[in-house]
Amino acid sequence: MTAVQQTGAHPTEITVLDPNTGQAVGTVRAAQARDVTTAVSSALAAQPEWARTPAEERGTRLHAMADALAGAAEELAELNHRETGKTLEDSRGGIEAGIGTLRQYAELGPLHRGHSLRGDALAADYTVTRPRGVVAALTPWNDPVAVAMGLIGAALVTGNAVIHKPSERNPHLGIRLGEVLSAALPDGVLQTLTGAGETGRMLTAEPRIDVFAHVGSTATGKDIAQAAAMTGAHVIRENGGNDALIVDEGVDPTWAAAQAALGSFANAGQICTSVERIYVHRAVADDFVTALKAEAERLNASESSQPLVDHAHRDLVHQQVVGAVAAGAQSLVGGAVPDGPGAHYPATVLVDCTGDMTIMSEETFGPVAPVQVVGSFEEGLEHAAADRYGLAATVLTPRIDRALSAVAELGVGTVKVNNVFGGAPGGSAQPHKDSGQGFGYGPELLDEMTTTSVVHLEFPQLSRERA
Known part of the structure; x- marks a missing residue:
């Protein structure tokens, strides 16, 4: 069970009970408005330098994150088991999947590039990709590490800064996961905010966030999309299904x-x-x-x-x-x-x-x-x-x-x-109808996390003096 303690307008604490035993896992502090503002400001300050970091180095940092995640696997699996009830075996499997995802994006990120275009013989035409800026990743409780590593990995390797809000049903896991991963990164590039729906609403009202990446319920996803329509943020969401x-x-x-x-x-x-x-x-x-x-x-x-x-x-x-x-x-x-x-x-x-x-x-x-x-x-x-x-x-x-x-x-x-859970690695699908929008996984997620500019370059006409 998850209990949200509220004082005044905003929840202040989240208490989680082990769904296996009913015993308390612990209580964490919920982010308040100033925490959200501070996190966004820190992300904005850190992102330009991170974007200037060579793509190969960003990939190396993701490999370091994967190593750190592997080193903390048992601790995180135990937290997952205690907070969500997921078995230890499945919890370990989700962490292994998350490690693999980080390594995939560590290799794919430096290969994410633009295209050359056919133009005049004496000109160069091509496209370049740019990070969108600050990404808010709002992730679910049912496979909290594997899902988060997809969104966080793709956002970071393309040069974005990330603010991660894990589900209020696994806040202890979310906090510890953030500590493990952020140790491999420059300050401010990856931050964690814990909280329930009110924290999410404060995030989606922030006009300085450039992308909202959400995996969770359809109702919450629609709220995020509506809020983003007011701020102009890009939205990626995988929401409910009735498969x-x-x-x-x-x-x-x-x-x-x-x-x-x-x-x-x-x-x-x-x-x-x-x-x-x-x-x-x-x-x-x-x-x-x-x-x-x-x-x-x-x-x-x-x-x-x-x-x-x-x-x-x-x-x-x-x-x-x-x-x-x-x-x-x-x-x-x-x-x-x-x-x-x-x-x-x-x-x-x-x-x-x-x-x-x-x-x-x-x-x-x-x-x-x-x-x-x-x-x-x-x-x-x-x-x-x-x-x-x-x-x-x-x-x-x-x-x-x-x-x-x-x-x-x-x-x-x-x-x-002929296989309920079949699929090749790197597969990426766009949810349809009320299940969401945008590519949430695979190489195409790198496109979602970036924008594209077209460049046309040709020789200028030189002045007579220089000629």
Whole structure:
């Protein structure tokens, strides 16, 4: 649980409880208005010299950040586990991913360059890229190190200064992460501000910030975009999703159920691209549901399941489950708040779901697999495409023509065929619709963090005296 203590207009403290045990992790001070002003001023003062630093040296600094992150991996993994409930194994995996991301940007940054243009034979035409200035990176709690390293790494290696606001659900991790990374950088180039929504609002009201890079909820992302429209800041945001899984006839239903369980239950369903709704072909539905039920029961019987991030989030997940059952869905596994400390919630399988249920139309972000049976692949595709979100979707099918139809019809940033979490390194997608805007990962993120100028250069006409 995260508790925000408030005095007067602004929250002053954030207390975090371990979602595994319910015991206090600690209390941190929330940034106030003068902290935001000071951080922006420091970033503005440090950024020009950082931008003048040769790109190769900036890359070397990112490698040093990666080394420092590796050295603090166990400490940070433990903080992640205690604040968010993420397992130690997954926490270590997220840190390893963050280290890899920093090293990728350390190599890609010096190669990020402009283009030569074809013009007059006696002139030179080319483009140059420039850092945008000060980047505010607002990052989430569900994979706090890996996500932050993408935004921070791309911003720094292109010559921007960064103000990082980690989620209020993992402030201790955010503070320590900032200390570890900033030790490899000049003063003022990377700063950390802790706080909840009020701190974010103070940041987005700051006209001196040039970029807002946000990963988090759609509601918060829209607020940031609206605020940035007033200040002129560039916005990159990956927001909520309601990712569909289509299970076609002809696939092995046991394999498909394992894919669905991985997509729905991994990290307690708290992954940006978790499977949020399932459309299964009637021809394989019975065997698929039986196998999915067994997957959920196996997970619930194990001792390795993790809690949701806090009680407030668990309440939201459970509310959607209860609402679906009240509207006619049947809970085959789970669906009840367990006794005991912490914010645990069981892997849950719902059947007889329909599109008018909130659990099918909105992001749940919990370990819930809601299933709707469809009569054809085309019907499943139609349901999957009819959604206000556009983050990702998965299709399990033995037919290439149906896979290509899904690519053509699904208005999402990432279409995965026959693997719920498949993807090559460096992949970068643009979220569609209410899921956000801009490239949030990969080489294209370097473009988001920079502006481009076109240069035309030719000989002047010399004076007669000099001629």
